[in-house]
Amino acid sequence: MIPARYGATRFPGKLMQDLGGKPVIVRTYEATKDTRLFDEVYVVTDSELIFKEIELNGGKAIMSIKEHDCGTDRIAEAVEDMDVDIVVNVQGDEPFTSKSGLKQVLSVFDGPDADKIDLASLMTEIYDWKEISDPNSVKVIVDKENFALYFSRSPIPYPRDKNAAVQYYKHKGIYAFRKKALLDFYRLPMRPMEAVEKIECIRFLEYGKNIKMAISNIQSIEIDTPDDLIRANKVLKDGNNIVVNNQYRNFPMVPKVVYGRGSFDQLSSILAPQRKDKAPFIYLVDDVFKDNADIIDRMNLRFNDKLIFVSAEEEPKTEQVDTIVKNIKGEFTYSPSGIIGVGGGSVLDLSKAVSIMLTNKGSAADYQGWDLVNTKSIYHVGVPTISGTGAEVSRTTVLMGPEKKLGINSDFTTFDQVLLDPDLTASVPKDQWFYTGMDCFIHCVESLNGTFLNEFSKSYGEKAYDLCKEIFLSDNLSEVESRGKLMMASWHGGMSIAYSQVGVAHAMSYGLSYVLGIKHGIGNCIVFDHLEEYYPEGVRIFKEMKDYHNIKLPQGICNNLTEYQMNTMIDIALSLVPLWENALGDDWKSKITRDKLQDLYLKM
């Protein structure tokens, strides 16, 4: 619901002002609809003019009958007789409303504490004392679960010691209400704190409602003044508008890549032009190479460059990213010239995440999701030493967070440079080679059988699929040939899902990793082995490959799970909405149930 009052104190008639050929309110309506997050979108207005304009543009509008004190009242009146579950209030004067912000505010209702939540809203980190002390910016404080404790125009908490490290948050006026909370607001009279601060949402707190706050650091442009309108028109004209709601994704690819046996020797000459005075290169290297003097020697570290060995025994964690970033910031005055990841999918993902978090504030966990990164990352290079995950080409970095296993999927995640040297994969143990190779095979099966499939993904997916069959099912390839081919299969498989999505095996395997700490490659294999129903041909070939290489998968891994663990596993799997949408279509919820998932897990 987009409440739209014609008169605005600071900028009268602002919603009908022209923004790139259309009134502001029409832009907001279209941007909201384009997110495809809602069953219905309405503008609720007191103005005939706005009503007619929306209808004229093919939109839906509702005239609100009464005079209202605020937008919340206006939409409450409108939904009173509608059969709705969750109502989202989108500000009429935010024509570049971002999909990710709205998605975040909605996603809290899928979380484990959803039952406790009456409404959800957004907050953004602020750092500038001018903004913190500005009464026009409403600050919010939250408890450890991010439930709002209080909203105020004063700086809260008040810093007695000005240097105290505390994160301030500014409230953003986007709300998602359960219908009941919204109607209660409408019926209950204003109480003193709301009246004195003139902040609507305090009413909810004064009546004991729970407001869950999600963090969104996406910048948006509110049209509050004529200057804002000029700025917004410029943004539109320059085409750099912040909206990411486009139907077709504008996907970044790795801009530079070198391929060839022994190309690892070129690494230092490739890096040289990127070196900034006094700023080191940081190498994150899989600790299997700890005693490999040859590899370390060939990296040719200079000046204050630093080598950090990381274990790939476990999936990379947001906490691990935060620690590495903190250590680098603590040790060096200058921000690094670049981050070089040398290892498998885990190390590559870790390197991408570290390069992002060196320029973005907060914790890596704040950026798990789609397009939440604001600032360009540090120059980063990926050197895979095991093939299959596609991490070298992907626009994401999958991390285990405190609440979820999810990627930081952004334009700034993709590597600036990749070096593909098939010889580096020579020492990979056989079962690991198989599991990681199967990750690639499963990427292809899931992409090629998904509803998101398009010619772009298909062309890469089919190539990788054929390469995998050749590598894993024929015996006329030399080891050297096989290594080169698997490296390219990984690349193509990664490209295929980058412009599409993975599916059932990945969604369920994320659950296994989160609860049991099972690594991605083997987790996928364990799951995929039981997915005949969804991918009959792919699973048949997989089993053939498994037998051919005499691979034995663990059995009965979910037999001794507690009910809580099983539920968490199912929650994690179901939270990966785009994967299910790709695998089973828009009505996936009617096709996969919790019981069904539990049955599948129990077979593994």
Ligand SMILES: [Fe+2]
């Ligand atoms: Fe994967």
